[in-house]
Amino acid sequence: MEPHPKPTQPALILHTALAGVQTAIRQLGRPSPPQEPLQRLLDQVRSQLEELEHYLSQPGKGGTKTGPKLPPFLQLRLLGSSSVQWGRLSYELRPRFVELLCVLALHPEGLTSEGLALAVWGEGGDPGCAKTELYRLRRWIPLESRPYRLATPVVADFLEVIYLLRQGHPAQALELYKGPLLPRSEAPEVVETRVWLEESLREAVLHSGQRELVWGLAERLGSDLSLWEGALELLPHSDPRRPLATAQINRLKTHW
Structure with a gap:
């Protein structure tokens, strides 16, 4: 039995709406002003959708007696620290699990076990080991396979900083940048992203x-x-x- 079953239709609609809001914000290129960071806006959207889910779950309100189960929203705070929240649950995961989540968030299209092994363990990384770790990680976070990818909407501070830099908003990017990406990690792709992110932010700020x-x-x-x-x-x-x-x-x- 799958640890995270597919949502029923009403919940799926809400799930898709939340992901769509994220995409729309990115495409419009209009991040929130400094006093109202983009993350705050996304938190408000998530709260509103949770209220809507509760409303739909009530008998006679378009839901069922038991109500649909809205897949939780994954929130990663990995700049300067390590915080993983799925729905309303906060997890203190092993560093390797956090590295896997970071890499998967960087690759929403998904990766093979070989690609993950290379990104997290480096040259000589064992795809079998990657599969084992992903199997364990699924106890907490929903994942899909073939290719491996996150099966839940994601908000990550480092992704927001990358987006803001690409849109030419160094002030907002600096506001969200709390420190290096997973500073203790030695996973190749995490290190590469950490260095690139810091260099990009520095150049953008100096150029401003x-x-x-x-x-x-x-x-x-x-x-x-x-x-x-x-x-x-x-x-x-x-x-x-x-x-x-x-x-x-x-x-x-x-x-x-």
Whole structure:
């Protein structure tokens, strides 16, 4: 018996609607302004759909006596920390499971066991081991196979940052960027994405020419010489932060 059966028709409609809202937001290229981050909007949408599901589950309201079961929404917070929430349940999963979820979120089209083994374990990774880990992971998160992929809508902080950068919104991207992607992970694709994401954010912020953005990212990353130099160049001579920027630049140059 499958651990996560397919939803009945009313629930499937809600499931599809939620995924469609995500897609529409991305395609419209209109992320929420800084004071109302995109994640907050998606949380509101999810809450509204949960209320609608409850309404439909009531007798005489278009549902059934028992009510349809809406597949939970997977939420990944992997920038600077590791948080996995499925529906209203928060899980403290093993690092390997979190790495698998991260890679699967990066590949909504799915991956073969060989592709997952390479992405998570690297050269010499065993596809059989990948299959075993995925089988165990299905106890908590719904997965499909052939190819392996997530069988639930996903909101991930790193995916939102990638989207915002591609749309040319460095301020919103910086607001969501809480730190490196799974900083302790050595999974090849996680490492590659982590480095690419940080470099992309740095270049976007520097290119923006907005001193508060450059200063904010310089503080967040701490040891990026180009950001501190960029911040110093943008700060007015009267700005009290100039001595701090100068000290950081001197410290970093000394350690080179």
